[in-house]
Amino acid sequence: MLTLHDNLGSxxxxxxxxxxxxxxxxxxxxxYDVTTGETRTPAFLALNPNGRIxxxxxxxxxxxxxxxxxxCYFAEETPYLPTDRFQRAQALQxxxxxxxxxxPFIAVARYWRHYIWDQVQGDAAKEAALAEKMExxxxxxxxxEQHLEDRAxxxxxxxxxxxxxxxxxxxxxxxxxxxxAGYPALRRWLDRVAxxxxxxxxxxxxxx
Amino acid sequence: MLTLHDNLGSxxxxxxxxxxxxxxxxxxxxxYDVTTGETRTPAFLALNPNGRIxxxxxxxxxxxxxxxxxxCYFAEETPYLPTDRFQRAQALQxxxxxxxxxxPFIAVARYWRHYIWDQVQGDAAKEAALAEKMExxxxxxxxxEQHLEDRAxxxxxxxxxxxxxxxxxxxxxxxxxxxxAGYPALRRWLDRVAxxxxxxxxxxxxxx
Numbered sequence: 127m128l129t130l131h132d133n134l135g136s137x138x139x140x141x142x143x144x145x146x147x148x149x150x151x152x153x154x155x156x157x158y159d160v161t162t163g164e165t166r167t168p169a170f171l172a173l174n175p176n177g178r179i180x181x182x183x184x185x186x187x188x189x190x191x192x193x194x195x196x197x198c199y200f201a202e203e204t205p206y207l208p209t210d211r212f213q214r215a216q217a218l219q220x221x222x223x224x225x226x227x228x229x230p231f232i233a234v235a236r237y238w239r240h241y242i243w244d245q246v247q248g249d250a251a252k253e254a255a256l257a258e259k260m261e262x263x264x265x266x267x268x269x270x271e272q273h274l275e276d277r278a279x280x281x282x283x284x285x286x287x288x289x290x291x292x293x294x295x296x297x298x299x300x301x302x303x304x305x306x307a308g309y310p311a312l313r314r315w316l317d318r319v320a321x322x323x324x325x326x327x328x329x330x331x332x333x334x
Numbered sequence: 335m336l337t338l339h340d341n342l343g344s345x346x347x348x349x350x351x352x353x354x355x356x357x358x359x360x361x362x363x364x365x366y367d368v369t370t371g372e373t374r375t376p377a378f379l380a381l382n383p384n385g386r387i388x389x390x391x392x393x394x395x396x397x398x399x400x401x402x403x404x405x406c407y408f409a410e411e412t413p414y415l416p417t418d419r420f421q422r423a424q425a426l427q428x429x430x431x432x433x434x435x436x437x438p439f440i441a442v443a444r445y446w447r448h449y450i451w452d453q454v455q456g457d458a459a460k461e462a463a464l465a466e467k468m469e470x471x472x473x474x475x476x477x478x479e480q481h482l483e484d485r486a487x488x489x490x491x492x493x494x495x496x497x498x499x500x501x502x503x504x505x506x507x508x509x510x511x512x513x514x515a516g517y518p519a520l521r522r523w524l525d526r527v528a529x530x531x532x533x534x535x536x537x538x539x540x541x542x
């Protein structure tokens with residue numbers, strides 16, 4: 127059986143859980159506490175030298191890191207990856223946008239506020255960095271809002287790994303202090319994603 | 335003919351120029367000065383709402399942004415994208431690593447030192463941020479060094495878009511203040527990439 131090196135609070139890990147749930151691919155989870163360095167031990171670094179979850183481990187010992195690369199691997203030849211070459215590239219465009227222009231602001235703001243606030247609050251440098259993350263996170267949300275104004279999904283006419291990747295942290299952006307009231311198209315899209323058959327919550331921990 | 339919305343100093347744009355040169359795909363370049371906001375004009379934002387080069391524009395007006403998504407698009411069914419499914423996922427793993435754990439530190443340190451140093455020098459907050467970027471940039475280079483110690487290329491046995499994507503900013507890391515003497519395997523790999531048939535320099539501006 128596949129092993130997902132996982133963390134139940136991580137949106138990056140949730141992407142993988144959500145796609146595997148849609149695909150009805152069974153896997154077992156090993157949970158790591160990322161706040162106490164459990165992904166920086168020698169054993170974990172042997173698995174992923176970059177010290178990050180998620181990592182997927184196959185029965186034969188091969189491993190794959192980077193949530194969006196894992197999504198691409200499992201989505202191949204399924205309805206979750208467009209068959210059209212240009213649309214496939216558009217899906218990748220959204221995945222790279224997510225890792226460069228969305229996750230570093232929204233996910234990190236959420237992590238700071240939701241998980242390690244006692245280490246951030248009162249630290250002037252961190253609070254200034256947080257203010258910048260809020261500004262750039264709102265830029266990412268505004269870009270998504272504009273794109274979704276006349277579209278049901280991010281790419282083409284159907285739900286794909288682009289939606290899964292962007293949903294992961296967008297749907298918990300409020301935990302990072304992002305108020306979503308000003309993004310009505312984005313909120314409708316969040317509901318549309320949550321309505322997909324086989325959807326699971328970020329908190330769901332059993333996939334037997 | 336393809337139009338590349340470009341900047342000759344940008345490693346992200348260079349990735350696209352390098353792959354298209356290998357593939358002997360002709361394109362014309364439009365150069366933007368990213369230091370003066372030329373990618374934030376209404377005309378440019380209509381092309382790419384994220385306000386970043388590179389953007390590739392097809393004859394029919396379709397556009398694609400995100401350097402690594404553009405690489406994937408043009409590499410499909412060429413020797414620059416592995417045919418094996420797992421190796422293809424490994425190439426994507428490196429592309430996402432590049433955008434999340436390499437470019438934000440090495441490319442930004444280079445941009446600050448090489449292009450806008452007068453806005454950074456003496457600004458205590460920026461100098462502290464630069465010190466953190468140097469530390470995390472060295473972590474990325476050390477991870478590459480470890481991986482390349484017993485390998486000729488990043489994925490499998492041949493040169494791929496993973497090498498192109500990581501080469502772009504690694505080969506000019508010295509302009510960001512990164513001393514590469516301590517990374518001998520990485521330096522041999524840089525030479526190996528530069529020896530590939532059809533290689534072009536980051537400064538090459540003519541591709542007729």
